[in-house]
Amino acid sequence: MPVTSAGILLYRQAAPGLLEVWIAHMGGPFWSRKDTHAWSVPKGEYSVGEDPLAAALREFAEEMGTPAPDADYRLLGEFKQPSGKLITVFAAEHDFQPERIVSNTFPLEWPKGSGRIQQYPEVDDARWFPEPEARSKLVKGQLPVLDALVQLVRAES
Numbered sequence: 001m002p003v004t005s006a007g008i009l010l011y012r013q014a015a016p017g018l019l020e021v022w023i024a025h026m027g028g029p030f031w032s033r034k035d036t037h038a039w040s041v042p043k044g045e046y047s048v049g050e051d052p053l054a055a056a057l058r059e060f061a062e063e064m065g066t067p068a069p070d071a072d073y074r075l076l077g078e079f080k081q082p083s084g085k086l087i088t089v090f091a092a093e094h095d096f097q098p099e100r101i102v103s104n105t106f107p108l109e110w111p112k113g114s115g116r117i118q119q120y121p122e123v124d125d126a127r128w129f130p131e132p133e134a135r136s137k138l139v140k141g142q143l144p145v146l147d148a149l150v151q152l153v154r155a156e157s
Helices: 052-064 131-137 140-156
Strands: 004-015 018-026 043-045 074-080 086-093 105-109 117-121 123-130
Touching: 004 052, 004 123, 004 140, 018 131, 018 140, 043 052, 052 086, 052 123, 074 140, 086 140, 123 131, 131 140
Parallel strands: 004 086
Antiparallel strands: 004 018, 004 043, 018 123, 074 086, 105 117
């Protein structure tokens, strides 16, 4: 059974024809000096039987430090990642403007083999990016999520 995650992709129309998306830079030492393909849809794992939208809302709040906005969330789709993980993504149009980002943390032995356990934020930055720029920021396995959003927005126009 594959690992399952659920996430939320917020978007806004900054100007006619200018689609922007809210994405997060992954935390921890592996990602600290990376920018290209080091960002992700805010997401997290959920258990079998758990409602994916409820999980996506919970994970968004944990990673952003503030609840997801009250919006009309629509299922964007399920996307298989190169790791085999399945991500269920919900999209909503909203001009999300949190005062700050305060992510939950995870423990990690660092440096590896040192025996020293440190806490790192799951997300160390999050912000709006124009859709073309987001293509170079998102991890490659999530580019189909962005493609699906572009199709959805075009279909609504």
